[in-house]
Amino acid sequence: MSGGNHPAGVLRLHLWACRSAIRGTGRPVRPGRHPGARAGAGCPVRPPLRNYRRGEDLRRHAQTGQCPGGQIPACLHPARRLLPQLRSHGDRPSRFLGGAHAGHHRRGAQPHRKRTARHVPGRIRRLAGIGGNKVRIALAQVWQETHTFSPLPTGLREFEANGLYTGRDILDRTAGVGEIGGFLAAANADGDVEPVPIVRAWALSAGRITAQALTLLEARLVAGLVMALPVDGVFLSLHGATAADGVDDVAGYLLQSVRQMVGPDLPVVASLDHHANITRRIVENATALVGYRTLPHDPFDTGERAARLLFATVRGEVSPTIGWHKIPLLAPADRGSTDEPPMHTWFDAARRMEQQPGVLAVSPFPVQPWLDVAELGWSAVAVTDHDPAQAQQLAAELANQAWAMRAAFWDIRRLPPAEAIRQAAAAPQGPIVVADASDSVLSGATGDSTCLLRALLQQEIGGLALVPIVDAPAVEAAINAGAGQVITVPVGGTLDRLFGQPVTITARVEGVAPAGMAAAGPWGSAELGRTALLSVGAIRLLVSERRGFGGADPEVYRRFGVEPAQAQLIVVKMYFNYQSLHALMKGSLMADCPGLSTWDLRQFRWERAPRPLYPLDDLPDWRAG
Numbered sequence: 261m262s263g264g265n266h267p268a269g270v271l272r273l274h275l276w277a278c279r280s281a282i283r284g285t286g287r288p289v290r291p292g293r294h295p296g297a298r299a300g301a302g303c304p305v306r307p308p309l310r311n312y313r314r315g316e317d318l319r320r321h322a323q324t325g326q327c328p329g330g331q332i333p334a335c336l337h338p339a340r341r342l343l344p345q346l347r348s349h350g351d352r353p354s355r356f357l358g359g360a361h362a363g364h365h366r367r368g369a370q371p372h373r374k375r376t377a378r379h380v381p382g383r384i385r386r387l388a389g390i391g392g393n394k395v396r397i398a399l400a401q402v403w404q405e406t407h408t409f410s411p412l413p414t415g416l417r418e419f420e421a422n423g424l425y426t427g428r429d430i431l432d433r434t435a436g437v438g439e440i441g442g443f444l445a446a447a448n449a450d451g452d453v454e455p456v457p458i459v460r461a462w463a464l465s466a467g468r469i470t471a472q473a474l475t476l477l478e479a480r481l482v483a484g485l486v487m488a489l490p491v492d493g494v495f496l497s498l499h500g501a502t503a504a505d506g507v508d509d510v511a512g513y514l515l516q517s518v519r520q521m522v523g524p525d526l527p528v529v530a531s532l533d534h535h536a537n538i539t540r541r542i543v544e545n546a547t548a549l550v551g552y553r554t555l556p557h558d559p560f561d562t563g564e565r566a567a568r569l570l571f572a573t574v575r576g577e578v579s580p581t582i583g584w585h586k587i588p589l590l591a592p593a594d595r596g597s598t599d600e601p602p603m604h605t606w607f608d609a610a611r612r613m614e615q616q617p618g619v620l621a622v623s624p625f626p627v628q629p630w631l632d633v634a635e636l637g638w639s640a641v642a643v644t645d646h647d648p649a650q651a652q653q654l655a656a657e658l659a660n661q662a663w664a665m666r667a668a669f670w671d672i673r674r675l676p677p678a679e680a681i682r683q684a685a686a687a688p689q690g691p692i693v694v695a696d697a698s699d700s701v702l703s704g705a706t707g708d709s710t711c712l713l714r715a716l717l718q719q720e721i722g723g724l725a726l727v728p729i730v731d732a733p734a735v736e737a738a739i740n741a742g743a744g745q746v747i748t749v750p751v752g753g754t755l756d757r758l759f760g761q762p763v764t765i766t767a768r769v770e771g772v773a774p775a776g777m778a779a780a781g782p783w784g785s786a787e788l789g790r791t792a793l794l795s796v797g798a799i800r801l802l803v804s805e806r807r808g809f810g811g812a813d814p815e816v817y818r819r820f821g822v823e824p825a826q827a828q829l830i831v832v833k834m835y836f837n838y839q840s841l842h843a844l845m846k847g848s849l850m851a852d853c854p855g856l857s858t859w860d861l862r863q864f865r866w867e868r869a870p871r872p873l874y875p876l877d878d879l880p881d882w883r884a885g
């Protein structure tokens with residue numbers, strides 16, 4: 261598997277030997293069973309711990325730095341290689357106990373094992389919390405949508421720029437926003453849940469996560485979990501279409517790390533973007549999976565629903581079983597809005613299935629398509645209460661429904677750029693949002709396409725046109741010139757070398773923001789860096805060093821004294837997630853520009869995706885089951 265190529269593999273394999281011994285989960289690693297593992301590298305074998313509180317011993321081990329029995333933890337030595345990196349990011353050395361590999365695997369759609377004691381109604385409250393009355397739930401988010409053809413790598417800096425928090429900082433900074441906000445709202449409403457925040461790492465969509473960043477994020481997740489143990493359950497907010505250098509399936513990789521840390525029985529529920537690429541490793545290591553219900557997305561609500569399912573599982577009220585099916589299908593998000601057919605039809609079918617007795621959650625997963633990885637394809641996932649056959653049947657039914665509608669998902673209706681501008685300018689009332697979906701910063705594109713800017717420069721429009729563009733050198737030029745000055749600069753095309761083309765403009769610098777700015781969106785904030793507002797006729801060009809939310813946050817323009825509600829046309833660099841503009845916009849159009857998130861998937865060179873795959877290949881017959 262791809263995980264074996266990960267530079268952290270050595271660390272992970274060494275730690276496996278130690279962890280299996282510390283946890284008392286069975287045997288020390290045998291040479292040859294896991295390549296690279298060394299006999300004798302681990303701690304002495306302990307007898308199996310008798311219940312789910314096994315984490316207490318592991319936590320004590322991490323705190324004292326000693327194996328049970330007082331021996332030096334040889335298993336930790338490889339981890340120390342990375343201590344300087346972790347220290348530089350503010351982690352305490354004692355918290356560093358990262359990595360996991362192998363160990364427990366849950367095969368197939370097995371029911372989550374019920375803990376008998378918790379099914380005695382009178383005892384639930386007493387047993388539901390460990391060392392107190394409240395249920396302790398570990399809470400973590402590692403979220404990024406990967407575009408494997410994007411030229412922008414995703415390093416740790418990209419996570420730090422958009423909010424990399426640990427511990428209580430998570431509660432303070434994410435309340436009310438995104439999946440974690442939803443989880444906290446559910447915990448608050450429940451009243452008997454103690455959130456145990458571990459790590460929150462969110463990065464804007466871009467290329468693969470670097471190996472170093474993944475190593476550090478995994479270390480923070482696993483070490484934080486060790487320090488938090490014992491817990492009653494784990495809530496993980498993941499995107500699900502995330503790849504790293506050497507790891508095609510980061511969501512499965514992290515779920516497996518968590519599963520091996522907490523053992524096979526502890527409930528681990530993951531919320532996922534519905535553009536996730538569901539893999540066998542994801543399914544085998546999660547107790548339940550809950551995907552977004554809508555596009556525009558609903559991260560807060562999804563976090564809430566996943567949390568409620570987790571709480572019920574922890575208390576033994578339900579016993580989730582997962583059924584799933586891959587579908588050999590790809591499609592861009594053009595027809596992805598869940599407000600209209602065909603995507604509405606497919607998601608509505610899932611909602612109807614959820615009305616059936618014993619069905620806990622049904623999630624369609626139309627994967628984001630610019631992802632050249634193993635196991636690529638759409639998926640259908642059903643979670644039922646202790647009924648794997650029902651889960652599998654519903655997943656197959658949902659998969660077949662998507663396949664039957666496959667042509668409708670490819671009904672592309674974009675307008676040529678000039679026509680999109682003409683129609684938006686001619687609308688009786690603005691603002692009209694013109695989506696440059698091919699340069700979608702929420703799909704991993706660079707946000708520096710000049711396609712719509714060129715079309716605007718060639719037309720007269722009556723009202724203001726707001727256009728975002730990423731261009732660090734142009735920002736530098738504007739700041740050097742200062743507000744009120746006129747500059748002639750090339751803009752755009754600095755990052756996307758495949759589709760990008762700069763255009764030279766002469767513009768007035770209306771304002772500059774020399775300090776870093778951030779844009780707000782459904783998941784929190786995204787960094788814009790230094791910014792400048794340039795004007796060319798009726799065009800207001802927001803030039804930024806980084807991508808923010810692709811011009812979808814009206815506050816960004818307001819900081820420069822421009823009110824988006826009074827504009828005729830607002831360009832956004834995304835498909836549909838401009839919820840922040842809904843209250844003020846009067847309509848929307850999608851333009852057909854070239855760009856990294858183009859609908860035309862044949863423009864990319866596919867190497868890792870499984871074939872055949874519709875519509876890249878001719879695949880007339882397929883059926884789930």
Ligand SMILES: [Zn+2]
Nearest residue numbers: 533534535557
């Ligand atoms: Zn999505």
